[in-house]
Amino acid sequence: MSEYYSTVSRSQTCERRTDEVSGRSSRGTSNVQAAPAAVSAQGNWADTNKYCFGIDVGGTTVKIGLFDEEGALLEKWEIPTRTAENGKNILPDIAQALRDKLTEKKLSREEVLAVGIAVPGPVEKDGKVHRAANLGWGEFNLSEEFSRLTGFRTVAGNDATVAVLGEMACGGGKGYRNLVLATLGTGLGGGIIIDGQALYGSRGAGAEIGHMHFNDDETEVCGCGNKGCFEQYASATGLVRIGRRVLQETDEESALRGKELTAKAIYDEVKNGDKLALKIAEEYEGYLGKGFAMIAAVVDPEVFLIGGGVSKAGEILLPGIEKQYRKYAFHANQNAEFKLATLGNDAGIYGAVRLVLDNAE
Numbered sequence: 001m002s003e004y005y006s007t008v009s010r011s012q013t014c015e016r017r018t019d020e021v022s023g024r025s026s027r028g029t030s031n032v033q034a035a036p037a038a039v040s041a042q043g044n045w046a047d048t049n050k051y052c053f054g055i056d057v058g059g060t061t062v063k064i065g066l067f068d069e070e071g072a073l074l075e076k077w078e079i080p081t082r083t084a085e086n087g088k089n090i091l092p093d094i095a096q097a098l099r100d101k102l103t104e105k106k107l108s109r110e111e112v113l114a115v116g117i118a119v120p121g122p123v124e125k126d127g128k129v130h131r132a133a134n135l136g137w138g139e140f141n142l143s144e145e146f147s148r149l150t151g152f153r154t155v156a157g158n159d160a161t162v163a164v165l166g167e168m169a170c171g172g173g174k175g176y177r178n179l180v181l182a183t184l185g186t187g188l189g190g191g192i193i194i195d196g197q198a199l200y201g202s203r204g205a206g207a208e209i210g211h212m213h214f215n216d217d218e219t220e221v222c223g224c225g226n227k228g229c230f231e232q233y234a235s236a237t238g239l240v241r242i243g244r245r246v247l248q249e250t251d252e253e254s255a256l257r258g259k260e261l262t263a264k265a266i267y268d269e270v271k272n273g274d275k276l277a278l279k280i281a282e283e284y285e286g287y288l289g290k291g292f293a294m295i296a297a298v299v300d301p302e303v304f305l306i307g308g309g310v311s312k313a314g315e316i317l318l319p320g321i322e323k324q325y326r327k328y329a330f331h332a333n334q335n336a337e338f339k340l341a342t343l344g345n346d347a348g349i350y351g352a353v354r355l356v357l358d359n360a361e
């Protein structure tokens, strides 16, 4: 476990103690168990009448959580994502994993309230996905297809939008109703909540902040096909790209030379006061600050949550972004707060279950 996970905070409504997640039958030994939470549980696993599944489909693994009807995590595990043949096995594999879990826990299908699924790519409100490129999928209605496979009511959402719902319910966004989550990883995902409601837009692409046009002079192509997108500068990939360029531009000594350049390595050297690492970070934080100021002029959030691989750098990241943000932000947006997202890789499963519970029929 990395230091990242030690920042995870959980609350009574979001997690039960693992020693109580044993209810009706033995637990599978291969399961990834929920980390113990320092809270007292309400009730017993076996008292729960209804269950939900929260599912986060990634390019490599599918994360699955079994939740109670209030959104408390009971158990989580992963299965591989089989993306071959245009991802045709992905949904049947998940359906099988759910059936296996019900059998293992001696639960009936009627005890399952619904299933929430997060996928990487735009998802319309009715569950239609548009080209989830990492999964090989074309255009189809995911909610309908998964319902057909399992018989469960299914609600689908974009993974970053789902993650911000999870952070608002159980993570760094608790207590806020106007939030922007920026996940700084290989790409840059965005999730936006305004007045407690997630922003979807007309085609499910309402919070694609990574693809705001940022630079007319860019020559490299973004993953989306355009050139000069925000994510080309502000993702973890963007940070490493800036790092490489800064190191090439000078002969100046740096502890980063000869090392594998990663977001973490750069921020580790920022902590050590390495001059070039500081220069790289300042340029990077400048892009983030400017992008966030643009978003704030439209969204006016109370808080920006920083998640994804770069957030593993920890709190050291925040003052620099905040300083740059203040430089660019409209006066009425000056007081936005900056915080780290805290659910890490679990944000998707927590949020997926909120899709179901917050849109109960």
Ligand SMILES: [Zn+2]
Pocket: 210, 211, 222, 223, 224, 225, 226, 229, 231
């Ligand atoms: Zn782009």
